[in-house]
Structures are given as C-alpha cells and as structure tokens.
Amino acid sequence: AQSVTQLDSQVPVFEEAPVELRCNYSSSVSVYLFWYVQYPNQGLQLLLKYLSGSTLVKGINGFEAEFNKSQTSFHLRKPSVHISDTAEYFCAVSRIQGAQKLVFGQGTRLTINP
Amino acid sequence: DTEVTQTPKHLVMGMTNKKSLKCEQHMGHRAMYWYKQKAKKPPELMFVYSYEKLSINESVPSRFSPECPNSSLLNLHLHALQPEDSALYLCASSQGLLGNTEAFFGQGTRLTVV
Numbered sequence: 001a002q003s004v005t006q007l008d009s010q011v012p013v014f015e016e017a018p019v020e021l022r023c024n025y026s027s028s029v030s031v032y033l034f035w036y037v038q039y040p041n042q043g044l045q046l047l048l049k050y051l052s053g054s055t056l057v058k059g060i061n062g063f064e065a066e067f068n069k070s071q072t073s074f075h076l077r078k079p080s081v082h083i084s085d086t087a088e089y090f091c092a093v094s095r096i097q098g099a100q101k102l103v104f105g106q107g108t109r110l111t112i113n114p
Numbered sequence: 115d116t117e118v119t120q121t122p123k124h125l126v127m128g129m130t131n132k133k134s135l136k137c138e139q140h141m142g143h144r145a146m147y148w149y150k151q152k153a154k155k156p157p158e159l160m161f162v163y164s165y166e167k168l169s170i171n172e173s174v175p176s177r178f179s180p181e182c183p184n185s186s187l188l189n190l191h192l193h194a195l196q197p198e199d200s201a202l203y204l205c206a207s208s209q210g211l212l213g214n215t216e217a218f219f220g221q222g223t224r225l226t227v228v
Contacts, residue, residue, distance in 0.1 A: 034216075036219075041224075042221055042222070043118075043120075043204055043219035043220050043221045043222050044157065044204070044206075044219040045219070046216050046217070046218075049216065090156055090157075100162050100164075100169060100170055101147075101159045101162060101170065102157075102159070102217060104156035104157055105156060106155070106156055107154075107155070107156050109154075
C-alpha cells in the first residue's frame with residue numbers, strides 16, 4: 001500500500017517570500033508523484049508531476065518540485081509567492097504498475113499575507 | 115476541451131429524497147472516478163469506472179449508486195442519505211487507469227443533506 005505524509009497542515013508566508021511545502025511518501029512499489037492545488041470552492045488542478053527522468057520538475061504558476069528517492073520526498077517550492085497562491089495543496093502518488101487510484105496526503109493550507 | 119463538467123454545483127436534499135449528480139467529459143478519457151471530500155480533508159476515492167465498467171468500489175454504502183451510461187458520462191444516484199454524507203463530491207477522468215496519466219477534476223457538487 002502507499003501512503004503520503006504532508007508534514008505541515010498550514011503554512012503562512014508573506015507575499016513575495018519563498019515557500020516550501022513538504023511531502024514524504026511510503027510505498028513498497030515504484031510510484032508516480034503529483035502535486036494538486038485546490039482553490040476555495042473549486043476542484044483540484046494538477047500543478048506538476050514526476051514520472052521519470054530529471055528529478056527537478058517544473059509546473060504551472062512558477063512552482064517546481066524535487067523528487068528525492070533516498071529520502072522518499074517530493075517537496076514543492078516557489079521562489080516568490082503571490083496572494084493568488086492562497087489555496088490548499090495536495091501531494092499524491094499512484095502506483096506505476098496496475099494503478100487505479102491516487103493516494104492523497106492530508107493537504108497543506110498555504111496562506112499568503114500581504 | 116480539457117474540462118470535466120459537474121452538475122449541479124450545489125444540492126440540498128432531504129434524507130428521504132432521491133437525487134442524482136452528473137459528470138461529463140469530452141476528452142475521450144476511458145477512466146472516470148467519484149471522490150468525496152469533507153471540509154479540510156483530502157478527497158477520498160469512492161468509485162472507479164474503466165471502459166464503462168465498475169472497476170473499484172471502495173466499500174461505499176449502497177445509498178450511493180454509480181452509473182456510467184456511456185464513455186462520456188458518469189452519474190451518482192443518491193437515496194436515503196444521512197447528514198454526515200454532506201460533502202463536496204468530485205468527479206475526475208483520466209485517459210486510462212492512473213499511472214502516468216493525469217487525472218482531470220471537475221469543480222465538484224457541494225451536497226447538503228438536511
């Protein structure tokens with residue numbers, strides 16, 4: 001089975017400051033990794049995904065994430081945040097072989113203060 | 115068209131009512147999903163359809179009844195719900211069963227059971 005741990009339930013940051021949202025996963029098989037964002041009263045939107053290749057993945061809205069296999073981590077970063085980045089962020093994994101579902105972490109609420 | 119459309123956006127129903135949630139996609143995706151999301155929690159998988167056949171039922175109570183009439187449509191029939199079933203219901207689709215394919219989510223139906 002797979003599990004995902006997002007270490008921070010809430011992260012407050014000032015506008016234009018850098019931010020890192022942490023994600024660790026556990027799996028006995030190889031997995032793909034995803035970050036989704038959910039704005040208030042909205043569905044989920046894919047920010048970025050790691051499938052293979054370069055461990056540094058760039059996504060939409062200036063976000064990037066780095067896959068670290070030895071530490072089983074997939075932390076999300078942005079060098080300078082905006083008010084519009086205020087949202088809930090979910091890290092998720094799916095099995096490479098025979099995957100039928102995403103396993104989500106508990107989410108991190110990112111709040112940007114002016 | 116990269117949209118998953120869910121209707122209605124909001125639904126209030128009594129515990130004796132019968133209602134249906136509808137989900138539509140025109141991306142040619144062959145896998146469709148229902149998720150339930152309670153406030154401040156990650157989405158929880160309910161059902162997976164693959165090529166219009168039910169592939170996964172995550173032990174969902176029978177008062178929730180999914181239906182996939184064709185490859186573009188997914189319904190969730192609701193009957194005799196309880197107040198604790200109030201939640202955001204999200205539909206998603208992917209090109210195939212998850213693995214390296216991205217899941218696209220709808221905006222959700224916010225359901226209130228009174």
